[in-house]
Amino acid sequence: MADQYAQTLDGEQPSATGPLRWEEPPEGPVVVLLDQRRLPAEEVELVCTDVPALVDAIRTLAVRGAPLLGIAGAYGVALAAARGYDVAEAASLLEGARPTAVNLGHGVRRAAEAYGTAVGRGADVRQAAAAVLAEARRLHREDAEASERMARHGLALLDELLPGGSHRILTHCNTGRLVSGGEGTAFAVALAAHRVGRLRHLWVDETRPLLQGARLTAYEAARNGMAHTLLTDSAAGSLFASGEVDAVLIGADRIAADGSVANKVGSYPLAVLARYHHVPFIVVAPSTTVDLETRDGASIEVEQRSGREVTELPGPLAPATAAGAAAGPVPRVFEAASGVSGALVAPVGTRAHNPAFDVTPPELVTAVVTEEGVVSPVTGAGIAELCARSRQVTIS
Numbered sequence: 001m002a003d004q005y006a007q008t009l010d011g012e013q014p015s016a017t018g019p020l021r022w023e024e025p026p027e028g029p030v031v032v033l034l035d036q037r038r039l040p041a042e043e044v045e046l047v048c049t050d051v052p053a054l055v056d057a058i059r060t061l062a063v064r065g066a067p068l069l070g071i072a073g074a075y076g077v078a079l080a081a082a083r084g085y086d087v088a089e090a091a092s093l094l095e096g097a098r099p100t101a102v103n104l105g106h107g108v109r110r111a112a113e114a115y116g117t118a119v120g121r122g123a124d125v126r127q128a129a130a131a132v133l134a135e136a137r138r139l140h141r142e143d144a145e146a147s148e149r150m151a152r153h154g155l156a157l158l159d160e161l162l163p164g165g166s167h168r169i170l171t172h173c174n175t176g177r178l179v180s181g182g183e184g185t186a187f188a189v190a191l192a193a194h195r196v197g198r199l200r201h202l203w204v205d206e207t208r209p210l211l212q213g214a215r216l217t218a219y220e221a222a223r224n225g226m227a228h229t230l231l232t233d234s235a236a237g238s239l240f241a242s243g244e245v246d247a248v249l250i251g252a253d254r255i256a257a258d259g260s261v262a263n264k265v266g267s268y269p270l271a272v273l274a275r276y277h278h279v280p281f282i283v284v285a286p287s288t289t290v291d292l293e294t295r296d297g298a299s300i301e302v303e304q305r306s307g308r309e310v311t312e313l314p315g316p317l318a319p320a321t322a323a324g325a326a327a328g329p330v331p332r333v334f335e336a337a338s339g340v341s342g343a344l345v346a347p348v349g350t351r352a353h354n355p356a357f358d359v360t361p362p363e364l365v366t367a368v369v370t371e372e373g374v375v376s377p378v379t380g381a382g383i384a385e386l387c388a389r390s391r392q393v394t395i396s
């Protein structure tokens, strides 16, 4: 069953067999996830039959990435409605699973509103559940559509900023198909450049502590045949200094009304390096990641995660070499946040500081790319105008 993920991750058209899908087996509807904690060593499915299971999957990053969290949240409300759970309680549990990515709350509230509207119009339980599922599927489709449009806008921006037609891109964390209903956000731009022969190289930050870059972006880049090199987060500075980076492409988990950008921890230092070395720092995110209700960067809640994610290595890890695969099963080093103890990288009892995100001020962001177009320079007025445009567009 998991093989189908291998096909979709090979760059085929987005389909229902991406990192998340809805299924209706005889025993009742389920949300099926590709368990991202097990990648790249294993493509394992996680079948969520109830909302607590989906909340746990969100909290432990079995499913992750801002746009996909919104989609997962919407399907979670659909699961509650279809299985006769209290929809309001389910929505509250789902929305509270992780605080920083605004998409999660957006997806949950949109699905819950669809339920309320249906009930208000006299729908019975089955009809209301169907209305929620239809809204979740609409959100899923809209995100896939947004991904394609962001890739086009982002590639055009790269070509405008970097004449010469062959780009060396640095990415941080993971922003491909594994965070999206389509081909992702920032990674989708790099993939679009690759497909037209204008990606000279992809530099992949490993992205400590959970190694989304090493485990997931390298996995997706390899499956798409993209020339890429993994680096430790701390090696990025010398790469800029050696003139090896033409642009930085990152995603976002929340963009505040003033254009401040919350993204995976380590993004802000990259923005400072990019500014010092006169390299474009480009944020790629759907308009569902913009939160006009959050005034500025200081108002964004940054998720603080367990110090164990810093003091222990995540896993399971892929075989060390191709031969490693022949050497038998991959050692399960540590299943992040699952509590299964793994390889310690610090003395027992060491306290660790583990913010999952940081915030980059708008003045360090060259451009924000959404499905509606590009904002540059990044100002509150520009962000608001972009959101106004997205409200006028609906995907049927």
Ligand SMILES: CSC[C@H]1O[C@H](OP(=O)(O)O)[C@H](O)[C@@H]1O
Pocket: 061, 064, 065, 066, 067, 172, 173, 174, 175, 179, 185, 186, 212, 250, 251, 252, 253, 263, 264, 265, 356
């Ligand atoms: C474009 S959403 C991807 C975004 O989400 C990641 O966070 P996490 O892996 O903790 O869900 C990271 O911030 C990426 O930039």
